[in-house]
Amino acid sequence: MTRPMPGNARWMWFARHWERPVDVVRATSPKAKLAAGVARAVRQMIDRGETIWEGLTERGMRPEDVLILVSKRQGGLFDALITALKAEGLPVAGADRLILTDFIGVQDCLNLMRFATLDLRDLTLAEILRGPFCGLVDDDRYLFPLASRRTKGETLWSRVQVSDDPDVQRAARFLQGLFDRAHLPPYEFLSHVLDRVGEGGQTGWEMLNARLGTPARDPIEALLSRALSHDSAAPSSLQSFVAAMEAEAVEIKRDLAEAGREVRVMTVHGAKGLQAPVVILPDTTSKPKTGAPAVLASANAVVWSPRKDTDAEASKRARAIAEAKAREEHRRLLYVALTRAQDRLIIAGHWQGQAGEGKTGYEKESWYALCDMAMAVLEPEEFELGRRFGKVSVAGAGGGLATENALGGLPDWALTPPGADPVARKLSAPTSLLGPKTRIVAPFDAAREERLKRGRAIHALLQYLPELPEDKREAAADAYLSRDGELTAAQRVEMKAAALGVMRDPALGAIFQPGGRAEAAIIGRSPELPDGTVINGRVDRLVVAPTQVLVIDFKTDQPAPERPEDVADTYVAQMAAYWAVLKTAFPQREVVAALCWTDGPRLMRLPEAQLLAVLTSARGMV
Known part of the structure; x- marks a missing residue:
């Protein structure tokens, strides 16, 4: 279902009712479907040659003409939009804010500095060995022989130095190079690691891209920028830089005010003062947050009243004022969002609340409801996605394309894309088949870490238990899970049941055959x-x-x-x-x-x- 707005505008509705919330948006969730629908619609508008007005001339729509505004970065829709746009092959400017230490590639680079300053960090060294720079991912062949049966005081680094395995020797030479350059400032240290061609014929950038994919590039470039700033501010060292990065959550704000040749995805707050030919508002169906704080201002005093049913007369008036201000701010932000559009406005949203007869799918005070009420007096045009107000032209129909060529006066060869260069051999992560993506998922928040810990434990049980006799598996599972003191008894039981359930299921016997x-x-x-x-x-x-x-x-x-x-x-x-x-x-x-x-x-x-x-x-x- 789609509904439109004044002028060249549309409302689009792509997703169904809401499922249980998760930190990482699943492909089947309404927000993911909404993001995919928005990206698909943008792709189709550009491919069809739909036009926009630039001054007094009409030209074909381009990716840089599109500005997508969301109410907040949290909740999954922001990241899902960026991922979906890139999946459609559209260039995307990426997130306008980055928290550096949330990215595994940044942690890989910081680990190199941590180890270069202290070779006693066995866990850090193990992460480096299995990471993209060394690539020793086979634990049975590499890490277990290196780490097991060490005498008291014997470090993992000392084992690496005396190993006769050619792959480990190559890693040892790489690690020794880190020590040789530990005196360099952070920026020079990282630049050497990333730009130097290693023994395997790849630069550090190429090794990171092969393991982590293209989304790792932006945060690592931001880390380099941060290192350069750190070097310029005062006498610098690797240790001081790592300590500074660990002491605070470094947030990098990118300036998306000037459109390059990319679709921009921003918050409404961040878009103040900006405009774009095509503006899309994808999350308009939720209700405003009008809840008043527990501490309310009343005359020259403050009143603590956490619930409405405990309000005195003074706190009741103060609460009403606070809620009215929240509704006013909700509508003011809608005004900001609507007025960013120069030529076309598209309003969308995923289904809110329960489905059923008489249900609208949007909250009565939502942006969607306010716009629906305003457009009720106008006559829409029905089309495949819903309703549209205003005319949409296509380049080549009615002279649109001719107008665009006349605008620039460019020859045909200047508008023809160059042929692709021959593709060189490249090691790639399997998910790179999806194309460039910037799905940004913070790996260190508590909720995600809980899920990752559960997944790692079950995977470990499924890796090692099948090698044991069936009558010893349950005891081995108990022994393994008991080593993690942070797990509750209920969590241990659930994880063990999940792993043993797979191994005991007759229908899954083929998985564990010789x-x-x-x-x-x-x-x-x-x-x-x-x-x-x-x-x-x-x-x-x-x-x-x-x-x-x-x-x-x-x-x-x-x-x-x-x-x-x-x-x-x-x-x-x-x-x-x-x-x-x-x-x-x-x-x-x-x-x-x-x-x-x-x-x-x-x-x-x-x-x-x-x-x-x-x-x-x-x-x-x-």
Whole structure:
């Protein structure tokens, strides 16, 4: 359903009713569907050649003409919009604010500094060895032999130095180089690590991109900028820089006032003073936050009244005034948002509240309701997405395209995109098949850390328990989980039940048949992948049988999706990459890609058509 606004404007409604809130928006959530719908609509408007007015001339719409305004960054919609836009192949300016230490790539760089200043940091060194700069991800071959059976006082670094493994020796030379440059200022230290070509033929930038994907570049560039500022302010050292980064949550604000050639996604507050030809408001259906604080101002005094039913006359008046001011601010921000549009305004929102007869899907004091009331007196035009007010022209129809060419007076060759350069060999993370993304997810908040801890524990149990006799698995699971003192008894029981439930389910027996390997590294190329791409990843379980190859990833999401079509795009892209490499490696065997959901448990085979669709899309992006 869509509804419009005055002039060249539309209202679009893409998502259904709200599901239980989560910190990371699932692909099946209303906000994710709304973000995907907005991105798809922008892509279609540009591809169709819909026009906008620039002064007295009409020209085709471009990505930089679009400004998407949200009420807040929290809640998942902000990040989902950026991800969806990039998935549609649209250039996006990215987030206007970045918290540096929330990004794993930034922590990888800080770890290099931590270790360079003190080689006794065994845990830091272990993270570096498994990280993108050393790439020793096979624990059975590398980390366990290095770390186990050490004598008292023997450090992990001393083991690395005397190892005769060629890969570990290469890592030792890289680490020794960190010590050799520990005297440098932070900016020079990081620049050398990132720009230098290593023994593997890749720069630090390329190694980070292969492991973490393109979203890591922006925060690491911001870290470099921060290091340069730190070096310029006073005498600097690696230790002082790391201490400064750890002492505060460093937030970087990027200036998106000037549109480059990218779609901008901002908050309404951040867009004050800006304008754009096309403005989209995607979250307009929620009610205003009009709740008054517990401490209220009354005349020349303050009154503490946490609830309405305890109000005295003075606090009742003060509460009414506070709520009226909140509603006024809610409407003032709507005015700011509406007046950012120069040519076209699009209003959207996901369904609020329960579905059913007589339900509108939006709150009665929401921005959507206010705009709906204002537009009731005008006659709309019905179209496939809902209702539209005003005319939308297409370049080439009615002279729109001719007007654009006349505006610049440019020859045809200047408007023709150049051919793509030959693609060089590149190691890529499996999720890179989705194209450039900036899905920004803070990895260190308490709620996310709780989910990650649960997932890591269940994955570890599924990795090691199948190697034990069945009658010893439960005791081993208890012993492993008891080592984490932060887990409650109920959490230990639930995690053990989830892992043992998978191993005891007869329907999942094929996963643990002979020929299987846990945490298997998959590195290779395939004709199904973009030219020059070499996939570099790890899968939870790989079973190579005489006639069939099973590639399985365990997923601990709750609740698990019911259908393969509802699986998150990142999961499908990951499995499609593994499937393509194994299909090439084992051409005479059937290759099956499946997700094992511990919530059930249930084994979900991903259809070959779904995997091929992701691969075809990835080749098209390149």
